[in-house]
Amino acid sequence: MENRSLVTIADLSKEKIMYLLRMAGEFEKYPNRKLLEGKVVATLFFEPSTRTRLSFETAANRLGARVIGFTDPKVTSSTKGETLKDTIMMVSNYADLIVMRHYLEGAARYASEVSPVPVINAGDGANQHPSQTMLDIYSIYKTQGKLEDLQIYMVGDLKYGRTVHSLLMAMRHFNPTFHFIAPEELKMPNVYKEYCAVNHIKYVEHTDFTADTIADADILYMTRVQKERFTDLMEYERVKDLYLLKLPMLKKAKENMRILHPLPRVNEIEYAIDDDPHAYYFEQAHNGLFARQALICDVLGLTLDDVMNDQTIIE
């Protein structure tokens, strides 16, 4: 049987991304259905992540599937020394789909290779988090009406931020221009700059973060600068307030510009911005529901036609 698992966004073609965006759009119109009635979805969270888990479980529940799983590996046999393979083999006897978050990198790829049922990667260590990327792209598409030729500004922790790396790779199909704004210690790693070069993606690096720097932005993708990432705490104290977005910095922003953030936010976006029309991070999180509904249906073998001709919609 064809393995329909979703491990990384890099596996998806441009056509497949557009197809999934259209499917997510259908779910946004009608999120409540019985399309997955009789199916069981397992959510295996070897590492806690309330936000992602709730989003996946809501997506499954609103489509009529039942959800099993665990939210804390301490209650599972992995603490008794069970291998990941054994856990996956056991759960695949019960569920039609496994949604897995794991603290080890590559865990999702391996699970997808041993599992008889499809696996969706809900984050594997610092490696990949494709459903986050899918909702980011959906949010960009929805707010800009297109994906092509956008000026995308990434701000904050570009070194460890898995979401910015995945977004960068997924956008390669759409001729973006990236602007990287980060402190020296958290600059975009060379491997991703090389990725840009190989894939003919334009990018500019900035260290200052002002109203002028971001005046041309279509998308301002904010991330959190985390204290624990710094080896030099003096350096952290020096830069921690340089990458905060404050309301006056938006005075030159383009009208179509939208601020995204993978959340949780601490202080990197001033609360006063929440009411500004450029703020989009809460809607972005809401879009995660539709993006994940599309991903779940796709890996279970349902097509866009199935979704568009669905007779199980609950109005």
Next chain:
Amino acid sequence: MKRQELLVAALENGTVIDHIPSNKLFEVVNLLHLEEMKTSITVGYNLRSKKMGHKSIIKIAGKFFSDDEINQLAVVSPNVTLSVIRDYEVVEKKEVVLPDELRGIVKCANPKCITNNEPMKTLFHVISGEKAMLRCHYCNKEISLEHVKLI
């Protein structure tokens, strides 16, 4: 060269692996699992070499390797040469070629990689370029071929 060949016994049938950097000799022995073989094996260590200064050489009687087995050697010493011997004559010379994939040979350098935490085989994709790099199939971390550790 004649004088040097006399340093180790001539081979009737089998394989000669030559031009092994001396510091890689034991890695070659491990990679080919020579310690498990029952036929006679002659190992020459720190022999004089015009090309390399010092080299090592292994002669394995009655054993002919598949290309897959041989190509694993590219990970530790890409410049070794192999001679297939039949009836005291060299009937074929082979060079090792780095394969596209390395399965179960190299250890991933990332301690948080699933392959270092689960009883499973590693898999690396070879990225050819100026300097050959290996990319872990699982965690996607890249390591240069010079820095690989064998399992």
